[in-house]
Amino acid sequence: MAEEVSNKQVVLKDYVVGFPKESDMEVKTSNINLKLPEDSNGILLKNLYLSCDPYMRSRMTNRDRASYVESFLPGSPIIGYGVSKVLDSRHPNFKAGDLVWGFTGWEEYSVVSSPQLSFKIEHTDVPLSYYTGILGMPGITAYAGLYEIGSAKKGDHVFVSAASGAVGQLVGQLAKLTGCYVVGSAGSKEKVDLLKNKFGFDEAFNYKEEEDLDATLKRYFPEGIDIYFENVGGKMLDAVLLNMRPHGRIPVCGLISQYNLQQPEGVYNLSNIIAKRIRMEGFIAFDHYHLYPKYLEMILPYIREGKVSYVEDVAEGLENAPSALIGIFSGRNVGKQLVVVARE
Incomplete structure (x- = not known):
């Protein structure tokens, strides 16, 4: 029988009006199976780093007009960019052990059923956390x-x-x-x-x-x-x-x-x-992800040669993710705000 483990999650309680508060989110624990079903076409991820980004505020609102990203679903884990390790895959483009960045849940483990916006990480001589920021x-x-x-x-x-x-x-x-x-x-x-x-x-x-x-x-x-x-x-x-x-x-x-x-x-x-x-x-x-290979070709040498610096503001632990996200709306962060869920 496949292994079932607990899965800590950051959940949006309800839609937000005005300035968001930490209490608009809560940390819950559910269970997840670490083996995908045979008929799945997705990937199972162990999340390592999560990205806190300003656009996420609009997803906390119940909008009455279309936007380029859907609102979060109250009672469900928040979704955002992150860096993850593939634990199991039923998708031809990914295999167990791959490192990826893209959309994932604010939780310890996530199942991504349609990983169109998951990018395989090929360059690991730079910090993995960079894929929430300068390389993401x-x-x-x-x-x-x-x-x-x-x-x-x-x-x-x-x-x-x-x-x-x-x-x-x-x-x-x-x-x-x-x-x-x-x-x-x-x-x-x-x-x-x-x-x-x-x-x-x-x-x-x-x-x-x-x-x-x-x-x-x-x-x-x-x-x-x-x-x-x-x-x-x-x-x-x-x-x-x-x-x-x-x-x-x-x-x-x-x-x-x-x-x-x-x-x-x-x-x-x-x-x-x-x-x-x-x-x-x-x-x-x-609209510009088709430029990503060209961008990597330019930016990676700059990083390796020390011609570009990148400052990160790191929050440790999923339980500190709500505070980290709220902080960017008052300018509390210095540099790129991210959350460490687990280290690879």
Whole structure:
């Protein structure tokens, strides 16, 4: 008889309105069989690392309109990106022992019935946890946003908001390697120091200390901004629109300042998009995974040669996952927030 074991899980209690709380989630234990049935076409995973990402907030809401990802199901485990080891497989593309990254449950063990978004990990000379960040979804997001949407080139003036986060820290470093002038914003002195001293941004500022964001941006970009890598929305976007150069590009990755508001803030300077012929485009990683091999070819040598740094904020244990996820909405994390479930 196949082995049955306990399976600790992080479950969403009910849909969330406003700012999420740890109490909106609970840790439960169920049982799982460590052998897949013969008629399965999926894979059984032992989860090692889980990724905490801002887009997960929208999945905690019962939306009345379609989105690119479905809402979580109350009473069921939260779903997100993670790094896992295949324990059993009925799928031709995977075998027991494979390491993968992709969508999985917030639990110790998961069955993925249709692993279309599971990527086999071929390079293990770098930390496995990197596949929740620089070598996973945030990495391809930074790459596609900067180059495919932003068309970054040498000499561009680049501004990155939420610049010390999972995506922003990489955007800034890639822009510097491309020969751009790069400024980032973050929410603490510690993060600002990180941007300037570890990630090599030309300048950085704490947006919480700035009373006039328009004046702040004019101070750091007296000649204007070519590329704004948008992570936050709201007042920052409004100020940026006043400071864009003609034919500037705004890749819209996220709007984290708006996710917990019941009434989103308005943006009032949109006429600049017309006057300055600005291209502003939202994008999601799903649409760019075909670029993943090309991205790995570029980024892996940078990591191995120490030309790119990546900072992680690590929470130990599945029981600490709710706190880790909630923390990213108040900026508590420094770098990429992830949760260690088990070490391989």
